[in-house]
Amino acid sequence: MECCPDSDSTTTPSIPMIRWVRLSPTSSREGRHGRGSTMPADQIVNLGLVLTTPIIAIAGAGAVSIPLAIHLLFRRKRRTVEWAAMQFVLQAWAARRRRVRLEQIILLVLRCAVPLLLGLALSQPLLDQSSWLGSGSTHHYIVIDNGASTHTSDSSNIGDFESVTKAASEYIRSATDGDRVTIIETTGTTPIVGSTTILNSASAFVDSIERTGFPTDFRRSLNEAVVDIESGTNDSLDRIVVFSPFRSGSMHELDRLNIEFPDDVELSITQPVEWSAGNTRIESVDPIRRFVFMDPDERESGRASMGGSARVHLVRDHDDLNADRSTIVADSADGSTETTWMWQSGQSEADVEIQLPMGTSGRGLTSIHVRLMESDSNQLDDSWYLDLDVADRIGILLLDPFKTGPDELAASSWIEYALDPTELDAIDIRRMPSIAVVDSDFHDTDVVIVANPNMLSESTLDRIVSFVDSGGVLMIFPPSNMDVHPWTEIIERRFDLPWSWQQQVRTFDEPEGIETTEDTDSNLNPIASDLPALLESIKVDKSMVLEAGEGSRTILRLGDGTPLLITSDPQSDESGSIIHFSISMDPSWSDLPMKPLMVPLMQELIRNGLSARRGRGQKLVGDPIVADGTALTSSDGRRISIDRESGVPVMRPDAAGHWMIEGPLRNTVGNISLNIHPGSTSTRTLSPSDITSIFGSRWTLLDASTTGDRSASGSSLTRLLLLLLLAVLVLETLLSRFFSHSTPKSSSESV
Incomplete structure (x- = not known):
C-alpha cells in the first residue's frame, strides 16, 4: 500500500484520502467526448477512507511510540547476581521463555493500538461507499447556467453568475484525483466540453465562461449529459450537478423536464438563491405597424399619422409592488421621445403607449432603441430594439x-x-x-x-x-x-x-x-x-x-x-x-x-x-437566423461571418441590439433587430419544492458544506473505531491480568 499525495494540493481542501496505486492492466472508457483515451496502469484509485481532521490521526500514530519506548526501557540489561537457588530459576525460565515473550508482544500490540485507534476515532474518518462500486472514480457532469437570468446582480455588482461559477469552480477543485469532469453550458454557446481529469484545467474553463443573452435551456443541456453517459462503457459513478440561481427566468417556458435519467446516476442541484432582486423589464414593444407611410407634409412636421406609435408591455418583479414610476425613452437618428408611467400599488404589469421618433431623416429604415431610464437588478431586459420602414411613397x-x-x-x-x-x-x-x-x-x-x-x-x-x-x-x-x-x-x-x-x-x-x-x-x-x-x-x-x-x-x-x-x-x-x-x-x-x-x-x-x-427582421436572441449575406455586424462593432451555402451565421449572436447584414462588398443589404426572450430574465425566486416539481423527485440539493467532496456520500467510522478502542482496552486489561499469572491466596493458606 502506498499513500499518494493529492496532485492539486495547492488548491484542494486539506482533506487527504488514503489511496491505492492500481497495478492492474489498463482500462479505457469509450465515448464521444474524449472518453476513448486509455488510462495508465498506475492510475490512482480511491480506497474510500477520508480523514476529516488528519492532524489528530497523525498525533495518534505518533503516540504509538509511547508503549514502544516503555517496552524498550524495561528491556535494558541488569547486573546478574548469582545465588544458591539460581539454577532452579534458570531451568524454570528456559521452559517458559517463549510463551512469556509471545504474551509480551500481544500486550505491546494492544497497547500500541490504543493511541492509534483513539487518534483515528477523533479524526472523524468517513468511508466513501461509492469507492467500492467499480473503479471508485466519479464522472462529474457540471451544468453551468449562463443564461439571461444570470445577469441579475445587486448594487455592488456581485450577481448570480459570479456565485454560480464560483460554486462550480470550488466543486471541481475539491473533487478527488482520478475523477473526470465534463462541463455543459445551459445556453449551448459552445458544444459539450470534452471530459478531463485535470481538475485545475476544468476549473479554469469554468472561470472563463461568460454569461449570455440566450434563454436558459435545461432540457437541451441535460439531454446532452444523458446521451454522453449512455454512450460510455465505464463502470464508475456518474453524477450530474446543475449550478444555477434557479430564478423564474431560468425556468422560462419549462413546465416539466421529462428526461429519463439512468437509475445509477446521481442528480444534484444547487440551492436556489433566496435574495429578492427588484426588476422592471420590457417584455415587448409592438408598433402599430412596421411600415410607416408619411406624405411630404407629415415629413416636414415630423409626425407619422399612419403609425408612429407603439405599445410597450412592462412587467415588474418586486416583492413589494409599491407605487412607483418608470420612464420610457425611445431613441433614433431622428431624435428622442420620453413617456412616464406611474405604477399603482400592487400593479405588476402595464401596457404603455409611446410615440416613436421617426420620419424626418428621409425614406428608408429607421432603427429605434426603446429603453428604461431607471436602473435595476437586471439591465439586460431594460432595452428593446426595432426597425421601422418609413416611406413617402x-x-x-x-x-x-x-x-x-x-x-x-x-x-x-x-x-x-x-x-x-x-x-x-x-x-x-x-x-x-x-x-x-x-x-x-x-x-x-x-x-x-x-x-x-x-x-x-x-x-x-x-x-x-x-x-x-x-x-x-x-x-x-x-x-x-x-x-x-x-x-x-x-x-x-x-x-x-x-x-x-x-x-x-x-x-x-x-x-x-x-x-x-x-x-x-x-x-x-x-x-x-x-x-x-x-x-x-x-x-x-x-x-x-x-x-x-x-x-x-x-x-x-x-x-x-x-x-x-x-x-x-x-x-x-x-x-x-x-x-x-x-x-x-x-x-x-x-x-x-x-x-x-x-x-x-x-x-x-x-x-x-x-x-x-x-x-420579419425582428428576432429574439437564440432564434434561428438565416440571412442572405456574408456577415452580421452589430452597432458596437461585433462581426459574425455567415455560411454562404446555408445562410446561417457561424456563431449565434448572443446579445440584443441592431445587427446589419453585410453583402459581398461590405454594404448593408438587410437588418435584424435582436431582443431578449420575454420572461427569460424574470428575477422572481423559486423554492426547492418549485424546482423539484419541474426537475423531478430524484434531484437532491447539493450540500454547500461538502461541495464537490465525494466523501460527503460516505458514512462515519468514528463510532465503530470507538467501539473497537473499548474492546481493545478491555482485552488488554484482561490479558495483562491473565498473563501476570497471579492468583489470590486462599484463607487456609493465609493462616
Whole structure:
C-alpha cells in the first residue's frame, strides 16, 4: 500500500484520502467526448477512507511510540547476581521463555493500538461507499447556467453568475484525483466540453465562461449529459450537478423536464438563491405597424399619422409592488421621445403607449432603441430594439387596363379609388394590362393587385411569383364577369396556396352579412374597434367559395362562416404575403365598394402586408437566423461571418441590439433587430419544492458544506473505531491480568 499525495494540493481542501496505486492492466472508457483515451496502469484509485481532521490521526500514530519506548526501557540489561537457588530459576525460565515473550508482544500490540485507534476515532474518518462500486472514480457532469437570468446582480455588482461559477469552480477543485469532469453550458454557446481529469484545467474553463443573452435551456443541456453517459462503457459513478440561481427566468417556458435519467446516476442541484432582486423589464414593444407611410407634409412636421406609435408591455418583479414610476425613452437618428408611467400599488404589469421618433431623416429604415431610464437588478431586459420602414411613397401595380365597364365603373376602379381617394402623389398607382408587363415594371413596386386573374399569362405569372418570393404583397380579386373560374387551379398550383376554391360562383337567395374573426384584430388593428359598426350595413349577393387550410388566416368571413378575406402566412423570412377576396369589387357582387369601410379596409390591408414583411427582421436572441449575406455586424462593432451555402451565421449572436447584414462588398443589404426572450430574465425566486416539481423527485440539493467532496456520500467510522478502542482496552486489561499469572491466596493458606 502506498499513500499518494493529492496532485492539486495547492488548491484542494486539506482533506487527504488514503489511496491505492492500481497495478492492474489498463482500462479505457469509450465515448464521444474524449472518453476513448486509455488510462495508465498506475492510475490512482480511491480506497474510500477520508480523514476529516488528519492532524489528530497523525498525533495518534505518533503516540504509538509511547508503549514502544516503555517496552524498550524495561528491556535494558541488569547486573546478574548469582545465588544458591539460581539454577532452579534458570531451568524454570528456559521452559517458559517463549510463551512469556509471545504474551509480551500481544500486550505491546494492544497497547500500541490504543493511541492509534483513539487518534483515528477523533479524526472523524468517513468511508466513501461509492469507492467500492467499480473503479471508485466519479464522472462529474457540471451544468453551468449562463443564461439571461444570470445577469441579475445587486448594487455592488456581485450577481448570480459570479456565485454560480464560483460554486462550480470550488466543486471541481475539491473533487478527488482520478475523477473526470465534463462541463455543459445551459445556453449551448459552445458544444459539450470534452471530459478531463485535470481538475485545475476544468476549473479554469469554468472561470472563463461568460454569461449570455440566450434563454436558459435545461432540457437541451441535460439531454446532452444523458446521451454522453449512455454512450460510455465505464463502470464508475456518474453524477450530474446543475449550478444555477434557479430564478423564474431560468425556468422560462419549462413546465416539466421529462428526461429519463439512468437509475445509477446521481442528480444534484444547487440551492436556489433566496435574495429578492427588484426588476422592471420590457417584455415587448409592438408598433402599430412596421411600415410607416408619411406624405411630404407629415415629413416636414415630423409626425407619422399612419403609425408612429407603439405599445410597450412592462412587467415588474418586486416583492413589494409599491407605487412607483418608470420612464420610457425611445431613441433614433431622428431624435428622442420620453413617456412616464406611474405604477399603482400592487400593479405588476402595464401596457404603455409611446410615440416613436421617426420620419424626418428621409425614406428608408429607421432603427429605434426603446429603453428604461431607471436602473435595476437586471439591465439586460431594460432595452428593446426595432426597425421601422418609413416611406413617402407606395408603388402599386394594378393589372387591369379597363377603368370602366359597359354600363358603370369597373371593379378595379373602385379599388383604385379606395387606395388613393385624395389622389396624392405619394400613392403611385400604375395601371396596365397583364400581358404587357415586363421585369422593369416590378422595380419600386410594393404591391401588385390582380383584378382579372383569368387574364394572366404564364410569363406574367412567373414574374409575380418572383415578386412575392422577394417580399412583395399580392392582392387577388375574382373577375366580376365570370360564373365559372378555371383560373383558380393555375393560381393555386403556382403559388402553393394554403386554401382552395370552388370554381362555381355562389349566388345567395338572401344577402349575407360580414363578420370578424379571431385574426381580425392582428391584421386590421387600427380600425378593429370601428369594424362592427362599419360591417353592419354591408351585404354580399355573390361570392366564390373558399376553403381555408393550414397556414392561412381568415380576416373576415361571411355570415355562413366561409372566408370572405383570407391571407397566407409567409413561407420564408424573405417571402411576401398573398391577400385574396372571395368577392369582386363590383356592386353586383356586394355593396362593399360603396360603403365607408372600403377606403380604410384597402389601406390597412396594404400597410399591414408591408408591415408584416418588415417585421420579419425582428428576432429574439437564440432564434434561428438565416440571412442572405456574408456577415452580421452589430452597432458596437461585433462581426459574425455567415455560411454562404446555408445562410446561417457561424456563431449565434448572443446579445440584443441592431445587427446589419453585410453583402459581398461590405454594404448593408438587410437588418435584424435582436431582443431578449420575454420572461427569460424574470428575477422572481423559486423554492426547492418549485424546482423539484419541474426537475423531478430524484434531484437532491447539493450540500454547500461538502461541495464537490465525494466523501460527503460516505458514512462515519468514528463510532465503530470507538467501539473497537473499548474492546481493545478491555482485552488488554484482561490479558495483562491473565498473563501476570497471579492468583489470590486462599484463607487456609493465609493462616
